[in-house]
Amino acid sequence: MTDIIDTTAEPTFRERHASTIRTWRLYARTFRNNGAAMLGLIIIAGFMFLVIFGPSIVPYPEDALGATHIENKLQPPSAEHWFGTDEVGNDVYTRVVVGARVSLQIGLIITGISMLIGVPLGIIAGYVGGWVEETIMRVTDVFLSIPGLILAIAIVGVLGPGIGNAMLAISLVWWPGYVRLVQAKTLSLKSAIYVDAARSMGASKMRIVFVHILPNCLSPIIVKVSMDMGMAILYAASLGFLGLGAQPPFPEWGAMISVGRNYLPDWWWYSFFPGLAIFLTVLGFNLLGDGLRDILDPKGRE
Amino acid sequence: MLETHDLTVGFPVRADGKKAILTAVNKVNIRIEKGDALGLVGESGSGKSTVGRTILHLNRATGGSVTLDGQDITRLNAADEKVLRRRAQMVFQDPHSALNPRMTIMRSVAEPLILHTKLRGAELREKVGSLLEIVGLQKQFLYRYPHELSGGQKQRVCIARAIALNPELLVLDEPTSALDVSVQAQILEFLKSIQKELDLTYLFISHNLAVIRYVCNRVAVMYLGQIVEQGETEEVFSNPKHPYTKALLEAVPLPEPGQPRRGKPIVGDIPSPLNLPKGCFFNTRCEKAIAGVCDQKPVPNFTTEDGRRVRCVLYDPEMQPQAATAL
Amino acid sequence: MTEAPVLEIRDYRLNFNTFDGVYHALDGVNLAVGKGQSLGIVGETGCGKSVTVRNVLGLLPSPPAEVISGEILYNGKDMLKVTPEEMQKIRGIEIAMIFQDPMTYLNPVFTIGTQMIDVILTHQKALDRHARKNRKEAKAHAIEMLRKVHLPNPESQIDRYPHELSGGMRQRVLIAMALSGSPKLLIADEPTTALDVTIQAQILDLIAELVEDMGLSVVIITHDLGVVAKVCDNVAVMYAGQVVEYGTIEEVFGQPKHPYTEGLLKSIPHPGKPPEELYGIPGFLPNLLTPPKGCRFQARCPKAMDICGTPPKNRNNAAHDRTVLCHLYEEGFADA
Numbered sequence: 001m002t003d004i005i006d007t008t009a010e011p012t013f014r015e016r017h018a019s020t021i022r023t024w025r026l027y028a029r030t031f032r033n034n035g036a037a038m039l040g041l042i043i044i045a046g047f048m049f050l051v052i053f054g055p056s057i058v059p060y061p062e063d064a065l066g067a068t069h070i071e072n073k074l075q076p077p078s079a080e081h082w083f084g085t086d087e088v089g090n091d092v093y094t095r096v097v098v099g100a101r102v103s104l105q106i107g108l109i110i111t112g113i114s115m116l117i118g119v120p121l122g123i124i125a126g127y128v129g130g131w132v133e134e135t136i137m138r139v140t141d142v143f144l145s146i147p148g149l150i151l152a153i154a155i156v157g158v159l160g161p162g163i164g165n166a167m168l169a170i171s172l173v174w175w176p177g178y179v180r181l182v183q184a185k186t187l188s189l190k191s192a193i194y195v196d197a198a199r200s201m202g203a204s205k206m207r208i209v210f211v212h213i214l215p216n217c218l219s220p221i222i223v224k225v226s227m228d229m230g231m232a233i234l235y236a237a238s239l240g241f242l243g244l245g246a247q248p249p250f251p252e253w254g255a256m257i258s259v260g261r262n263y264l265p266d267w268w269w270y271s272f273f274p275g276l277a278i279f280l281t282v283l284g285f286n287l288l289g290d291g292l293r294d295i296l297d298p299k300g301r302e
Numbered sequence: 303m304l305e306t307h308d309l310t311v312g313f314p315v316r317a318d319g320k321k322a323i324l325t326a327v328n329k330v331n332i333r334i335e336k337g338d339a340l341g342l343v344g345e346s347g348s349g350k351s352t353v354g355r356t357i358l359h360l361n362r363a364t365g366g367s368v369t370l371d372g373q374d375i376t377r378l379n380a381a382d383e384k385v386l387r388r389r390a391q392m393v394f395q396d397p398h399s400a401l402n403p404r405m406t407i408m409r410s411v412a413e414p415l416i417l418h419t420k421l422r423g424a425e426l427r428e429k430v431g432s433l434l435e436i437v438g439l440q441k442q443f444l445y446r447y448p449h450e451l452s453g454g455q456k457q458r459v460c461i462a463r464a465i466a467l468n469p470e471l472l473v474l475d476e477p478t479s480a481l482d483v484s485v486q487a488q489i490l491e492f493l494k495s496i497q498k499e500l501d502l503t504y505l506f507i508s509h510n511l512a513v514i515r516y517v518c519n520r521v522a523v524m525y526l527g528q529i530v531e532q533g534e535t536e537e538v539f540s541n542p543k544h545p546y547t548k549a550l551l552e553a554v555p556l557p558e559p560g561q562p563r564r565g566k567p568i569v570g571d572i573p574s575p576l577n578l579p580k581g582c583f584f585n586t587r588c589e590k591a592i593a594g595v596c597d598q599k600p601v602p603n604f605t606t607e608d609g610r611r612v613r614c615v616l617y618d619p620e621m622q623p624q625a626a627t628a629l
Numbered sequence: 630m631t632e633a634p635v636l637e638i639r640d641y642r643l644n645f646n647t648f649d650g651v652y653h654a655l656d657g658v659n660l661a662v663g664k665g666q667s668l669g670i671v672g673e674t675g676c677g678k679s680v681t682v683r684n685v686l687g688l689l690p691s692p693p694a695e696v697i698s699g700e701i702l703y704n705g706k707d708m709l710k711v712t713p714e715e716m717q718k719i720r721g722i723e724i725a726m727i728f729q730d731p732m733t734y735l736n737p738v739f740t741i742g743t744q745m746i747d748v749i750l751t752h753q754k755a756l757d758r759h760a761r762k763n764r765k766e767a768k769a770h771a772i773e774m775l776r777k778v779h780l781p782n783p784e785s786q787i788d789r790y791p792h793e794l795s796g797g798m799r800q801r802v803l804i805a806m807a808l809s810g811s812p813k814l815l816i817a818d819e820p821t822t823a824l825d826v827t828i829q830a831q832i833l834d835l836i837a838e839l840v841e842d843m844g845l846s847v848v849i850i851t852h853d854l855g856v857v858a859k860v861c862d863n864v865a866v867m868y869a870g871q872v873v874e875y876g877t878i879e880e881v882f883g884q885p886k887h888p889y890t891e892g893l894l895k896s897i898p899h900p901g902k903p904p905e906e907l908y909g910i911p912g913f914l915p916n917l918l919t920p921p922k923g924c925r926f927q928a929r930c931p932k933a934m935d936i937c938g939t940p941p942k943n944r945n946n947a948a949h950d951r952t953v954l955c956h957l958y959e960e961g962f963a964d965a
Contacts (some may be wrong), residue, residue, distance in 0.1 A: 487910070
């Protein structure tokens with residue numbers, strides 16, 4: 001802090017954002033000190049690398065969507081085929097790597113749709129209150145009371161199998177969690193004094209929601225999204241495994257295991273590597289989410 | 303300028319599984335002239351904050367009315383409401399929670415200006431800068447976040463925000479009780495000086511009698527939703543008439559040597575507003591309570607010869623003989 | 630002081646290791662409380678008054694806290710060095726603590742009776758087997774303690790839940806709980822801050838009564854100079870991690886010497902006097918990550934001199950009954 005401040009000069013970028021920079025440094029340090037979170041970050045960084053560059057680094061790009069090289073079928077892992085090949089001779093390594101992009105899409109679409117449904121409903125329930133809240137929350141409870149995967153299976157059963165329908169079905173069972181989270185947070189923020197202050201200044205309801213309540217709900221939403229990404233991928237894989245989601249030869253990990261399990265245990269690599277990919281991705285997102293919760297939770301700070 | 307007529311505020315609550323109405327403010331009549339500073343003093347549960355919040359429409363009045371320059375502001379349409387917001391502003395008790403943690407100081411202070419004026423961009427920044435100057439903060443605070451400021455600095459920011467639209471009336475709800483005494487002194491001094499400079503009228507809500515005495519020229523003492531004594535500050539403090547006012551004044555420990563270690567503190571707890579005593583609300587704790595009188599029927603306000611209003615039967619002209627012995 | 634003090638803090642230095650660096654929370658604090666005496670520690674937010682006493686019962690987690698030097702002697706035993714087992718035998722039985730917000734320290738799902746009996750039974754573990762109280766005796770003791778703190782109808786109140794009691798009653802329960810092990814020393818951290826003035830007056834009266842009747846030594850930590858003036862014999866004024874002035878109530882409040890104490894007293898509006906100009910101490914508490922070289926108050930002091938750039942001597946210690954940490958008084962003190 002200097003004593004003489006030139007009050008006429010426009011503040012530099014650094015001055016204007018000094019506090020933001022400090023906050024991010026604090027986040028970074030908290031995160032760095034959390035071994036599990038760092039492991040999660042590394043896994044997710046690797047995952048993102050595959051998402052971005054996967055299709056261009058794989059050895060047999062034509063195998064991704066299913067080619068046929070019967071002469072190479074069910075080869076064990078080797079220098080040419082790191083993860084072996086499947087029953088029609090496709091390179092498992094290629095398909096697992098390309099599957100990362102599919103999985104990310106699945107995760108993003110499911111959490112995205114869930115947020116689009118859940119966050120507005122949660123804010124409306126928490127802010128408006130009364131019978132509106134009762135209605136929204138009871139409907140939410142009904143959805144939460146049915147095991148998600150079973151409900152998703154039922155919905156896919158009606159819509160017909162396929163990756164699109166699977167994502168839609170999972171989104172439909174996923175949003176209640178966001179309603180719960182956002183409603184609780186809105187309820188506590190609604191009585192915050194700064195919201196009162198905004199009301200006393202004449203801010204409209206929309207303004208209060210978008211300027212004062214929503215930004216303060218962001219941290220828990222971000223944490224939930226990162227934790228949910230892994231779970232959503234796992235759900236989609238489960239549906240794929242049950243034959244209700246992505247259909248082979250689409251390079252989706254669950255669908256790959258679904259076919260590969262017929263070849264266990266002798267041709268183990270066929271289902272092992274897609275399974276390992278699911279395991280690592282889910283683990284990565286969970287660890288990352290845990291780490292994010294640690295730094296974004298104000299109680300854990302300082 | 304501002305007047306309340308039998309202002310009543312009730313909240314629906316659930317007590318022991320039954321629905322009940324908690325009457326936080328019970329037929330309160332206050333009157334603030336332009337340029338006045340009226341102190342509203344009372345303990346927790348006295349309804350003093352609710353009065354301030356109701357004037358600014360943060361709570362709904364369930365009975366009575368509030369008038370500003372003769373105009374009823376209890377029920378307003380949207381346009382009039384907007385005018386009221388410009389004329390009356392509020393400063394809250396806890397400056398930390400009164401500022402949005404995700405907004406820079408610049409954004410917080412700019413909020414009322416964005417809502418009510420067309421100032422934007424550089425002009426807005428300039429206006430906010432000059433407001434911070436008025437409250438004695440340097441421009442470097444513009445881009446800070448609330449958690450980086452001390453309590454006193456945050457309260458200055460809140461005051462800057464409240465005066466941004468040049469209001470006439472400021473409702474100050476315990477503006478210094480979350481602050482340290484040396485900072486409190488700065489803020490009180492400052493509030494007194496801007497009152498003159500900006501020609502403000504204050505409704506100053508506090509539990510701290512000394513602070514009220516320092517800032518306000520008139521005072522109203524509240525107990526369980528009612529005003530029990532109202533008058534010029536100096537007169538009320540130097541010669542309190544209602545037994546509750548007396549007890550309140552005696553209860554304050556003074557920062558000076560030679561006080562008796564043991565006193566005779568006022569007995570009992572503040573009754574629950576859901577289970578109000580019969581008769582005078584203070585009779586359960588009052589030293590001078592007259593059995594058969596004070597615990598029977600509600601007590602109206604009496605105006606004493608010197609123009610003070612006191613809600614106590616001791617000042618009932620008809621009770622004079624008994625009152626004389628009790629006093 | 631003729632008798633050995635019950636509690637003595639000597640040259641206590643404590644740092645917090647934080648993200649932004651080392652926070653020098655306490656810098657050479659010296660304090661003493663005699664038997665049956667009450668000491669008030671006053672100061673503003675961030676002066677270190679609560680931190681000073683937390684480690685008397687080992688309540689500061691380390692890290693981030695780090696004791697740099699000093700001793701906290703309770704009847705001659707250094708509380709910074711006792712084992713956790715020993716500490717368990719001291720907590721509540723020798724030294725008890727009460728806090729600002731009684732609700733936070735009472736478990737909402739148990740009746741106050743259950744909680745008090747639990748505390749009393751825990752205390753029994755420190756006793757010989759034959760001297761221990763059983764549950765029934767513990768309940769009788771709890772009722773007796775509640776009566777001592779003037780809780781009306783203790784026999785029936787004991788079965789109530791904390792939320793059914795008013796703030797004042799909860800604080801009485803907490804005091805009863807704290808005193809149930811008959812401690813010799815009671816440390817009260819802002820015991821009346823959450824209470825209304827009329828209830829505060831009742832609690833202060835109660836504390837004064839207990840000091841008289843039980844021969845208790847008390848340390849009261851508060852920001853309210855009025856509270857200290859009312860119930861304490863001695864007072865320590867703290868500023869930025871140091872005790873800047875120490876003496877009896879008469880000395881410190883009657884004739885404040887340190888410019889900070891003077892300023893503090895001038896900044897309090899008096900309810901009993903017509904308003905005069907208030908003195909708000911200008912400036913802010915120094916940042917204790919980089920404490921100033923000399924006197925910590927120099928930047929805000931109206932009497933600051935060149936010499937204030939060097940640290941003032943005459944830190945108070947138990948031997949001196951009155952001390953002022955200020956260059957203005959160094960000569961005078963050398964003579965005394």
